[in-house]
Amino acid sequence: MMRQFDGRAVVDDVSLSIQAGQVTCLLGPSGCGKSTTLRMIAGVEMQDSGEIYVDGKLICDTVFRVPPERREIGLMFQDFALFPHLSVADNVAFGLKGPKAEKRARVEELLRKVDLIRYIDEFPHQLSGGEQQRVALARALAPRPRIMLMDEPFSGLDNRLRDGIRDETLALLKEEDTAVLLVTHEPEEAMRMADEIALMRGGKIVQRGAPYNVYTRPVDKAAVAFFSDINVLGARVEGALADTPFGQFLAPGVPDGTDVDIVFRPQHVKLDFDRGGKGPLPTPAAGVAARGVVERARFLGNESLVEFRMDFDGSILRATVPNVFVPETGRVMWLTVRRDRCFVFPA
Incomplete structure (x- = not known):
């Protein structure tokens, strides 16, 4: 119609x-x-x-x-x-x-x-x-x-x-x-x-x-x-891989030199505490950890929303955590992203 x-x-x-x-x-x-x-x-x-x-x-x-x-x-x-x-x-x-x-x-x-x-x-x-x-x-x-x-x-x-x-x-x-x-x-x-x-x-x-x-x-x-808040990482594809501070993401079928957006929801960000300036070791499922500093944290009832200022470019990334988790502003933490919950789209 x-x-x-x-x-x-x-x-x-x-x-x-x-x-x-x-x-x-x-x-x-x-x-x-x-x-x-x-x-x-x-x-x-x-x-x-x-x-x-x-x-x-x-x-x-x-x-x-x-x-x-x-x-x-x-x-x-x-x-x-x-x-x-x-x-x-x-x-x-x-x-x-x-x-x-x-x-x-x-x-x-x-x-x-x-x-x-x-x-x-x-x-x-x-x-x-x-x-x-x-x-x-x-x-x-x-x-x-x-x-x-x-x-x-x-x-x-x-x-x-x-x-x-x-x-x-x-x-x-x-x-x-x-x-x-x-x-x-x-x-x-x-x-x-x-x-x-x-x-x-x-x-x-x-x-x-x-x-x-x-x-x-x-x-x-x-x-x-439309369904939820999102985080977006920009990257460029070379050899079917998009390189980011969180490690490489697969981009099969995307031509070399193509700019892409890597999109993931806040609930799929995993947080780890800083251990003497180091974060968790890389894994195939979660990739490389990136360092961020707590900008703001709020308890929303069923979950907590934590916003981080990322070291790699100064951007803000959001993570949601079940129940109460309200770290103080300025706290250093390490973030990883589940590969199986990320989407790669042309920018």
């Missing part, structure tokens, strides 16, 4: 398939085209080119278009959009058709699943934010949509509540065997919920795969940086 505004491609040749009972996450920074993609699938936005199918049946191209209300697609957004003048039961039943008794049975079934049956006759303003979100989920699932589209649905909840609501939502969606397309800009949310992540940037899907693969086999430096 493609969508342009004022001659600029907001969604640029996006091709995506989602499966029943699975959660696919469109992950990327604000403005990358995630929500526009969702709106085109929902039918509230028309694509400039491309086709959309549900169960192999065409629902939209640039000429033919099934109206949004007939696409069997559920929608959930940041704004729960509950009707304030309707009870919880009437909100959930809003999109249902058929005999009154059948509708009531479906409403009660879903409210039991989201543990809100006791509020069936209450009104939205009488519920907490988390409870309203669960009512919105029940309403979206009530007509048994084939696809559920979710645009940042948990961003309005406070952090303590969010994890529990996400897990409950995921369990119910799996139980209903619904195909889910979730939009978020939060990597943690994508890793927690998705069976598959499609990483978007500049209107394109730049990488797609299982969360573990997207995290551990990033396509470029920006993909690494």
